[in-house]
Each structure stands twice: as C-alpha cells, then as structure tokens.
Amino acid sequence: MPHDHDDGHVHHLLPAEPALRVKALETILVEKGLLDPLAVDAIIAEYEHKIGPHIGAEIVARAWCEPAFKAELLKDSEAVFREAGLAGRQGEHVVVVENTPDVHNLIVCTLCSCYPWPLLGVPPAWYKSDAYRSRAVSKPRQILAEFGIDIPVSQSVKVWDSTAEIRYLVLPMQPEESHGLPAPELAKWVTRNSMIGTGLPARPVGIE
Amino acid sequence: MMKPPHDMGGDQAPQIVPDKPDEPKFEEAWHRRTLGITIATGAMGAWNIDSSRFARESLPRDDYQSFSYYEKWLGGLTNLLFQRGLISENEIMSGHSDGQADKAWQDKILRADRVKAALAAGASTNRAADEPLFVIGQTVRVKHPADTTQQQPGHTRLPHYIADKTGVIIMHHGGHVLPNANAHFLGEQPENLYAVEFSAVDLWGQGAAPTDRVVVDCWESYLVAI
Numbered sequence: 406m407p408h409d410h411d412d413g414h415v416h417h418l419l420p421a422e423p424a425l426r427v428k429a430l431e432t433i434l435v436e437k438g439l440l441d442p443l444a445v446d447a448i449i450a451e452y453e454h455k456i457g458p459h460i461g462a463e464i465v466a467r468a469w470c471e472p473a474f475k476a477e478l479l480k481d482s483e484a485v486f487r488e489a490g491l492a493g494r495q496g497e498h499v500v501v502v503e504n505t506p507d508v509h510n511l512i513v514c515t516l517c518s519c520y521p522w523p524l525l526g527v528p529p530a531w532y533k534s535d536a537y538r539s540r541a542v543s544k545p546r547q548i549l550a551e552f553g554i555d556i557p558v559s560q561s562v563k564v565w566d567s568t569a570e571i572r573y574l575v576l577p578m579q580p581e582e583s584h585g586l587p588a589p590e591l592a593k594w595v596t597r598n599s600m601i602g603t604g605l606p607a608r609p610v611g612i613e
Numbered sequence: 614m615m616k617p618p619h620d621m622g623g624d625q626a627p628q629i630v631p632d633k634p635d636e637p638k639f640e641e642a643w644h645r646r647t648l649g650i651t652i653a654t655g656a657m658g659a660w661n662i663d664s665s666r667f668a669r670e671s672l673p674r675d676d677y678q679s680f681s682y683y684e685k686w687l688g689g690l691t692n693l694l695f696q697r698g699l700i701s702e703n704e705i706m707s708g709h710s711d712g713q714a715d716k717a718w719q720d721k722i723l724r725a726d727r728v729k730a731a732l733a734a735g736a737s738t739n740r741a742a743d744e745p746l747f748v749i750g751q752t753v754r755v756k757h758p759a760d761t762t763q764q765q766p767g768h769t770r771l772p773h774y775i776a777d778k779t780g781v782i783i784m785h786h787g788g789h790v791l792p793n794a795n796a797h798f799l800g801e802q803p804e805n806l807y808a809v810e811f812s813a814v815d816l817w818g819q820g821a822a823p824t825d826r827v828v829v830d831c832w833e834s835y836l837v838a839i
Contacts, residue, residue, distance in 0.1 A: 516770060
C-alpha cells in the first residue's frame with residue numbers, strides 16, 4: 406500500500422473499513438493513556454442531547470419579543486453570547502446578521518464546514534457537502550430554490566463565507582402570523598435552517 | 614500552482630440534498646466516535662485548530678475528494694498524531710500501543726468530568742494586534758492565496774475565488790490568531806481581521822443578481838490598499 410512518511414501521511418496504514426479505522430485508533434490511544442473513552446462518550450452525549458438549534462431559536466425568539474435585546478444583539482452579539490455562557494467551542498465569536506425585506510443572508514464555509522456549534526449543534530450533512538460548499542457563494546438563489554425558497558428580485562442575497570473563527574447566525578424576519586406570541590412559543594417557529602439562511606421560520610407542525 | 618481540492622468555492626457541483634426532519638445527527642456510530650476522539654485529543658494541546666484543518670487539507674487529493682466528511686477527520690487526526698510524535702507507525706500498523714505515552718501528555722488528556730466545562734469555554738482566537746491598516750468603508754484588493762502562505766505547501770484561509778478581486782471593508786473583528794502561521798506552529802502572529810464585501814457580479818459575472826453580495830473574513834495580510 407503506497408504511503409508517504411516524508412510528508413507524515415500514515416493514515417493509509419490503518420484498516421480499510423472506516424469503522425475499523427476508528428476502532429484501531431481509539432484502541433491505540435486508550436492503551437497509551439492518551440484518551441479517556443468516557444470523555445469521548447461525554448462529548449458525544451453533549452452534542453446528541455444537549456447542544457442543538459433550540460438554543461439559537463431561543464435567542465431569535467427573544468430578539469423578536471424584546472427590541473432592546475435585539476438592538477444589543479445586532480450591535481455586539483459576541484458580548485451578548487459571552488455573557489449568556491453561549492460562546493463555547495466553535496462559537497466563541499458569533500456575529501448575528503439580520504434578514505430584512507431588502508436582504509436575505511446565507512451562511513457557508515467553502516473551505517471546510519465551519520458552523521456555530523454552541524447555537525445550532527452538529528451541522529447537517531448537506532452543509533458539509535461539496536455541493537453546498539461549492540455553490541452557496543456562486544449560485545445562492547439556485548441553492549435557496551433547492552430548499553424551496555424563492556427570493557424576489559427586490560431582495561438581495563448576501564452570502565457570508567466563514568473563513569475565520571467568526572461564526573455567523575442569521576436572525577430571520579418574524580412571520581406576521583406569529584406576532585403577539587410569547588417567546589417560548591415563538592422559539593418553536595424558528596427552524597435550524599432559518600438561522601443558516603436555507604429556510605424561513607414556519608408555523609410549527611400540529612399547531613393551528 | 615494547482616488549486617487545492619478543499620478550496621472549492623465557486624466550483625461546479627450537483628444539487629443539494631436537504632435533510633429530512635428527524636434525520637439522526639450522526640449517520641453511523643463511527644461518525645460520533647470520530648467526532649468525540651478528535652475533540653478529546655485536541656484538548657491535549659499537541660496541536661491547534663489551524664493545524665487540524667491543514668492536516669485534513671493535506672490529505673492526498675484522491676483521498677480528499679473521495680473520503681466522506683468524517684473519513685477526512687480520521688485521516689487528518691491520524692497523520693497529526695503521528696507528525697506530533699504521539700503515535701508511531703508501528704502502532705498504527707499493529708492497531709495496538711507499544712507502550713505508555715509520556716506522562717506529560719497523559720496528564721493533559723481531557724477527562725469525562727471536564728468535558729462540559731471544556732466545550733463551554735471554547736478557545737477564543739481574539740488577541741491584541743497592531744493598529745488597523747484599514748477602515749470600515751475602505752476599498753481593498755485581495756492578494757492571491759499562494760502569496761499568503763508561510764510555507765509551501767502552506768495553510769491559508771484566503772479562498773481562490775476572491776484572489777485579485779476588489780472589495781469593501783464592512784466590519785473590523787479585532788485582532789485574531791493568523792492561521793497561516795499557527796497551522797505550522799510558527800506562532801500566533803495575530804492580525805486585524807476584517808469582513809470584506811464583494812459584488813457577486815464582480816466575482817461571477819453578469820449571470821449573478823446585480824445586488825447580491827459575498828462577504829469573506831480576511832486577515833490584514835491578505836489585503837492591500839488601493
């Protein structure tokens with residue numbers, strides 16, 4: 406099997422089957438005392454069950470309800486998230502960008518798949534795909550059409566390529582029909598995709 | 614110099630397949646495991662996030678283009694562990710350790726009871742930097758990625774599709790660790806980081822909507838005043 410030690414490439418020496426590759430690496434690391442498998446379990450549990458888009462949705466709902474909070478968020482969201490204890494791994498520097506009748510925002514990371522994990526959880530497979538990474542910057546309106554959103558000519562699309570540790574979160578426009586609802590109800594209208602820009606807030610299923 | 618495969622903004626690609634509601638967060642158990650192992654080992658401090666990205670980008674082109682997302686993580690991690698002297702070729706081939714790692718490393722591993730706090734703390738890249746060269750509203754030209762790397766091949770976060778293009782500074786994010794240096798363990802070399810806005814028509818031609826824009830975060834050394 407060809408490999409190139411001079412460039413430090415040894416990954417081909419692991420088993421061919423990916424599941425076995427992971428098992429082998431984990432075995433080596435645990436045997437060497439370089440990995441606590443319970444820590445791995447704990448990390449997985451955090452991202453499976455605790456950290457997810459409901460966190461970002463609560464922020465959006467609060468911004469819809471409280472003009473002063475919204476103003477703070479748009480002025481210095483990094484400070485707001487730090488104070489709320491929401492500036493953790495891969496979300497240390499989040500900038501909130503507001504959708505308006507004039508501008509629809511769309512977030513991507515063309516170079517890898519940077520994403521605001523503390524607010525949205527694990528990124529979906531399509532966000533990390535070559536298709537999205539390649540086309541979001543150059544064909545955003547086509548991408549949005551593929552997600553079922555038609556952006557009128559009167560609204561411009563602004564795509565944010567997350568090339569640094571700044572993470573962008575879209576503050577979607579509040580749907581007319583949702584005005585007057587309290588924040589916990591509003592949070593249910595805020596979909597994960599609406600905070601990335603590939604969706605719009607929607608009436609939760611099952612609610613009249 | 615050939616454009617590296619990870620730098621794919623603007624390339625042709627197929628239609629998106631949006632996920633369905635209630636799709637599992639992880640398709641495979643080994644995906645979850647890879648995520649957990651990558652984050653846990655990163656906490657030892659033997660490398661940094663920029664080195665992690667460079668390790669994935671440095672996978673042979675064929676691998677980068679055929680590997681699934683978590684396979685890239687696994688490939689990058691294996692090579693990084695080897696390059697940093699934490700695991701040996703022999704161990705990788707046998708699938709077992711040759712012996713205990715240095716106590717210095719063992720003392721640094723992330724323990725289960727510290728996970729929640731570690732994830733919540735994150736790792737800010739904000740640092741003091743020199744007085745900013747550019748101001749909000751200023752027009753700047755972007756360099757070419759090859760002119761920003763500190764070794765060959767080297768890491769940069771300047772995507773090829775803005776090379777030699779003209780944009781406007783719309784935000785100043787403050788000083789941030791420079792990946793071009795940090796990825797190669799050359800120090801943090803913090804620089805002012807700016808959000809630079811480009812006209813879609815300038816980037817993609819007349820087929821783009823005239824009011825559409827693309828914003829890219831650029832370090833000061835990626836830009837020149839015009």
